[in-house]
Amino acid sequence: SEVYLNDSWHPAGEAMVSVFDRGFMFGDGLYEVTPFYEGKPFKLQEHLARLRYGLREIKLSFETNDLENLIFKALDRAGLSNIDCAVYLQVTRGKAPRTHHFPQQTSPTFLMYAFPVQLKGFRQMEASIMLAPDFRWQRCDIKSISLMANTMLNSEAIEKGHFENVLFRDEKITEGSHSSIFFVKDQKAYTHPEGPHILSGITRKVVIGLCKELGIPVVGEAVSLQEVPEADEIFLTGTTTQILPVTSVLHDDEEIYKSSEAGKITVRLQDAFHQMTRGL
Numbered sequence: 410s411e412v413y414l415n416d417s418w419h420p421a422g423e424a425m426v427s428v429f430d431r432g433f434m435f436g437d438g439l440y441e442v443t444p445f446y447e448g449k450p451f452k453l454q455e456h457l458a459r460l461r462y463g464l465r466e467i468k469l470s471f472e473t474n475d476l477e478n479l480i481f482k483a484l485d486r487a488g489l490s491n492i493d494c495a496v497y498l499q500v501t502r503g504k505a506p507r508t509h510h511f512p513q514q515t516s517p518t519f520l521m522y523a524f525p526v527q528l529k530g531f532r533q534m535e536a537s538i539m540l541a542p543d544f545r546w547q548r549c550d551i552k553s554i555s556l557m558a559n560t561m562l563n564s565e566a567i568e569k570g571h572f573e574n575v576l577f578r579d580e581k582i583t584e585g586s587h588s589s590i591f592f593v594k595d596q597k598a599y600t601h602p603e604g605p606h607i608l609s610g611i612t613r614k615v616v617i618g619l620c621k622e623l624g625i626p627v628v629g630e631a632v633s634l635q636e637v638p639e640a641d642e643i644f645l646t647g648t649t650t651q652i653l654p655v656t657s658v659l660h661d662d663e664e665i666y667k668s669s670e671a672g673k674i675t676v677r678l679q680d681a682f683h684q685m686t687r688g689l
């Protein structure tokens with residue numbers, strides 16, 4: 410398979426980045442994963458807008474105007490134009506002598522590749538999750554490639570047999586290590602408000618829109634740790650996760666929430682999401 414690096418295509422095994430790249434040395438960069446349903450882009454502009462937001466926040470100047478065309482070329486070259494797949498994009502600040510401050514002039518390193526992804530069948534799935542303190546930084550709105558905390562936290566969940574580690578800060582549930590979370594209580598959907606403590610998930614925004622269409626009130630308020638056991642329904646959202654019902658929640662190795670099946674509102678949202686992405 411091929412990757413696009415800086416301004417050309419390379420066999421994946423032959424693409425090279427400097428050891429002095431700030432992405433390698435500092436994790437000084439951003440990424441996006443943007444989905445394609447049978448080759449059709451889903452919320453591509455939203456993913457590019459989030460990338461531009463991040464670039465502004467980290468003061469990295471990088472031209473994004475040509476990205477859309479390049480992304481389609483990546484699908485085409487990978488032979489993925491008709492199947493479920495995703496494109497990974499990464500921009501780092503590029504190569505420079507190692508200093509903590511941002512160097513004056515660097516040329517950013519841009520990496521992109523397309524890969525097949527399993528997007529079908531999400532309506533048949535459910536997950537158990539665990540809860541843990543959110544020890545990430547205070548700028549979770551930036552989709553940074555520095556994912557040490559996220560990978561540590563998710564690995565703990567996987568080791569314990571769970572799909573995701575969902576995090577709390579000051580007793581308030583924020584989001585998962587690589588997903589957003591919704592709680593349903595008394596027919597209303599609760600999601601942590603946007604801000605520095607969560608990523609502005611694209612799927613989260615889609616689900617908020619679907620709730621509005623379906624007449625499900627959305628409350629932009631964080632759910633507290635103490636409220637989790639009383640939730641009527643819980644589900645995760647994310648680009649590859651889509652809408653995933655949570656049927657078990659563990660905190661300190663104790664099951665504090667259990668449900669025998671996906672909730673009614675979760676299933677309505679899944680059906681609406683399926684229709685939106687598949688046009689069925």
Ligand code: PLP
Pocket residue numbers: 584585586587588589608609610611612613646647648649
């Ligand atoms: N929160 C975090 C920390 C994530 O890493 C992700 C996705 O990777 C999400 C939420 C879900 O965001 P999206 O729906 O844009 O994929």
